[in-house]
Amino acid sequence: MTGFTRLTAALGAATALLCAAPALAQAPDQTADGVEVSVPEGFTITPVAQGLGCVRHIAVHEDGTIYGAMMRRSCAAGDGGLVVLRDPDGDGTREATFTGADLQGTGIALYRGRLYYGTDTAIRRYTLDPETGLPAGAGEVIVGGFDEQSQHAVKPIAFDAQGHLYVSVGAPSNACQERMRTPGSPGLDPCPQLDRAGGIWRYDAEATGQRHTTDRRFATGTRNAMGLAYHPGADRLFFASHGRDDLHRLFPDLYTVEQNAELPSEEVHRLVEGGDYGWPYTYYDHEKGRRMVAPEYGGDGETTAEPGRYAEPVATIPGHWAPNDLIVYTAQAFPERYRGGLFIAYHGSWNRAPLPQRGYNVVFVPVSADGERVGAPEVFADGFKGREPLRSPRNAAHRPTGLAIGPDGALYVADDQGGTIWKIAYDR
Amino acid sequence: MTAEGARGAALGAGLALAAGLGVAGLGLAGLSVAGPAQADAAASGRALYETHCQSCHQFDGGGVPNFQPSLLDSVLVAAEPRTLAAYVLQGTADLPDTARAYNNVMPSFRHLSDAEVARLLRYVRGDLAGVDDAEPVTPEAVAEARAGLD
Numbered sequence: 209m210t211g212f213t214r215l216t217a218a219l220g221a222a223t224a225l226l227c228a229a230p231a232l233a234q235a236p237d238q239t240a241d242g243v244e245v246s247v248p249e250g251f252t253i254t255p256v257a258q259g260l261g262c263v264r265h266i267a268v269h270e271d272g273t274i275y276g277a278m279m280r281r282s283c284a285a286g287d288g289g290l291v292v293l294r295d296p297d298g299d300g301t302r303e304a305t306f307t308g309a310d311l312q313g314t315g316i317a318l319y320r321g322r323l324y325y326g327t328d329t330a331i332r333r334y335t336l337d338p339e340t341g342l343p344a345g346a347g348e349v350i351v352g353g354f355d356e357q358s359q360h361a362v363k364p365i366a367f368d369a370q371g372h373l374y375v376s377v378g379a380p381s382n383a384c385q386e387r388m389r390t391p392g393s394p395g396l397d398p399c400p401q402l403d404r405a406g407g408i409w410r411y412d413a414e415a416t417g418q419r420h421t422t423d424r425r426f427a428t429g430t431r432n433a434m435g436l437a438y439h440p441g442a443d444r445l446f447f448a449s450h451g452r453d454d455l456h457r458l459f460p461d462l463y464t465v466e467q468n469a470e471l472p473s474e475e476v477h478r479l480v481e482g483g484d485y486g487w488p489y490t491y492y493d494h495e496k497g498r499r500m501v502a503p504e505y506g507g508d509g510e511t512t513a514e515p516g517r518y519a520e521p522v523a524t525i526p527g528h529w530a531p532n533d534l535i536v537y538t539a540q541a542f543p544e545r546y547r548g549g550l551f552i553a554y555h556g557s558w559n560r561a562p563l564p565q566r567g568y569n570v571v572f573v574p575v576s577a578d579g580e581r582v583g584a585p586e587v588f589a590d591g592f593k594g595r596e597p598l599r600s601p602r603n604a605a606h607r608p609t610g611l612a613i614g615p616d617g618a619l620y621v622a623d624d625q626g627g628t629i630w631k632i633a634y635d636r
Numbered sequence: 637m638t639a640e641g642a643r644g645a646a647l648g649a650g651l652a653l654a655a656g657l658g659v660a661g662l663g664l665a666g667l668s669v670a671g672p673a674q675a676d677a678a679a680s681g682r683a684l685y686e687t688h689c690q691s692c693h694q695f696d697g698g699g700v701p702n703f704q705p706s707l708l709d710s711v712l713v714a715a716e717p718r719t720l721a722a723y724v725l726q727g728t729a730d731l732p733d734t735a736r737a738y739n740n741v742m743p744s745f746r747h748l749s750d751a752e753v754a755r756l757l758r759y760v761r762g763d764l765a766g767v768d769d770a771e772p773v774t775p776e777a778v779a780e781a782r783a784g785l786d
Contacts, residue, residue: 279702358736380733382740388729389743457691468691558700561691600694602701625701 239628243594243605250543253589253632256302256620257293260627261285264314265364265533265610267323268620273341274302274629275323276610276622277316279362281309285627289313290325293629294341307342314362314434315375319413324373326363329354331375333416351375351411353419355404360432364533366445368438373413374445374479377420378432379406383452383504384488391458395504399488402428406487408436408447408479429485429518435534435611436479441548442579445479446522448531448552451491452502453559459503467509469560470495473524474531476550476573476585486518494524522573523585528557529567532609536575541617542634548577551619553608556593556601564597570608570621589632592623601625681759684752688745689760697764703740713765717773720761721753721781750775750782 238244239255247253256274262283263276274293278284284291286306293302308325315326323334323343330352334343350373354363360378367373381388384399384406399406403422410426411418433449456468463471472491477483486492489505490513499518501507525531532555537546549572556568569590574583594605601607610622619632679687686695692704699706707713712723727744728736745753757773 356734358733359739359741361739387744388741389727390729391743391747454691457688460687558694558703559691561694562686600696600698600700602694602698 239606239626241594241605241626243591245589245591245606245630247589247632250634250636251632252635253630255628256631257304257629258627259285260291260304260629262624263291263610263622263627263629264362264624265316266612266620266622266629267316267318268612268614269318269336269341270615271341272615274612274620275316275318276629277311277313277325278306279312279314279624281312283624289327290316290343292341305342315365317365317367319367319373324350324365326365326375328361328363329356331363331365331373331411348416350414350416351409351418351420353421355380355420357405360405360450362434364434364436366436366438367413368445369440369443371413373411374426374436375409375411375420376430376433376436376447377405377407377409378434378450379430379487381488382431382454383458383502385458385504389454389458391460393458393504395488395502397489397505406431408433408445426481427479427483427485429483429487429489431487433485434532435552437534437536437550439536439548439575439579440538441577442478442575444579446476446534446536446550446575446579447479448474448476448534448550449485449487450530451475451527452487453528455503459509462503462507462509465562469527469563471527472500473521473527474529474554475521476523476525476531476534476552477519477521478579480519483519484517486513489513490518492521492524494526522575522581525552525554525571525585526566528559529569530555530557533611535611535613535619537613537619539613539617542619545574546572548579549573549575551588551611553611553621555607555609555624556598556604558601561599564599565593565601565604568593568598568604568607570611570619589621679752679755681755681757682763684748684756685759685764688748688756692740692742697760703738704742705738707760708765710765713761714767717757717771717777718781718784720757721773721778722784724753724757725778725782726785746782746785750778753778 262279264279266276276291278289288306288308289311290308292305295302313327317324325332331350332347334347337344357380359380364376379401384395385393387393407428409424430449433447436447451472455463473494490499493500499513501511531552533553552571554567557565570588572588573585576582592606606623607625609624612620621630697707728742754773754775761767
């Protein structure tokens, strides 16, 4: 019980520090299941597609076409790992076409007019047919040779302004233990998984036939950085990564059920070349405001990690919220305070059981045009889960998992539990 | 508030919520939050489930899409006791990573006693999955499964 009370208190304190958090208005539109998502006053939220299946990351073309990656073909509403949503007659209703029979994945992006798709083992590129908006031809491999792995296998991608492609490669474990998920099992030291995973790699954005190699590792120590995006003013990427879990079950003498529910933090970072973000040796504790030594590496829940060795987070969010995507708001349609800021889609927790599950929302982190954080993170869109309290993710109506900005400056949010895409616009 | 001040304050405090959201005010009403169960010999099947299985398979055994399978409609849960016990004792953590269909691994539970595994699996089969247990899981069946592993 104490952990829960602590969170409430911490949230209360943080709310008081908030200078100008906008009040939330009731959403005018809702999905077919009647779930209402709340957004700040002045904004509207409208579903633009429903029932797509497990749509993951999305990208919006300058002509308004939405491209979505499907994580598993088996859960797509149509046949294929790519969904293309177009409105050819301009009546405001987008029609969905499923294509890409050989594809399944999460990463997707448009770059210099072409579509990039991150399957679990390769980043592929397709030219687009200007008539239909569909991929033309078989596409080509930009980077291949990623290891097959069952855990954290998805390959989110992003581009900078200098012609680089960034690929986040998740670690194939929770905490690099000698015996995975086994109570008390120590961590491998050094963790061999970091050679080819658990980091962010940088490749040429356009050269075909590149192979995944340790030499191209740009930063290390990210367990599963699913949200990454380029901030033009800062001229670097920001990312949000999934922290480890299972602290109580693995180390019941060191962590209570309540601590397990809140810890460790879900971290948001600025990406720097050569940076070490701490997994698996450490984790961040937002209640203490410190980076801690992981219990697999001799930590006891109290020991602080070596100072200066690991990057400090830009923001921290309570445990297990599961950041599945991050974008920088680079458009002009939202009010001034949102420009240059970060939107992060939280898929929602499962590892808080038996406490109620949290996350299942879109958070905004105020960041200035030059990339400095200028305010506390705030929940921007909420109510996706459709019930309160939520005890199991299975019972959530929707789980936010992808974000994109449209040519109209609107924010699009994708959900892989129900397959909805919403548009959030600012209407004054 | 300066940028520096805002960062320091909010980093310590965690996450600020937009006003009116009410998430922080949520109570645990209607939830039976069991404390960490005692994993001693006398622990009930339910307490053992809550200690060792619930965090992954969830309170109702329904699992988490893509991460942990449901135990409710599982052929394995309804299988012959030795088959089920062998699976739970062994887990899947030692299999090659490509042999798994889930974004997580099933730990080995060899450290639990035969009596504990039997009680735990009777709870999973009977109370959670509602399997008509013509052949309940006994400590003897678990012991046989264990002997077959090595």
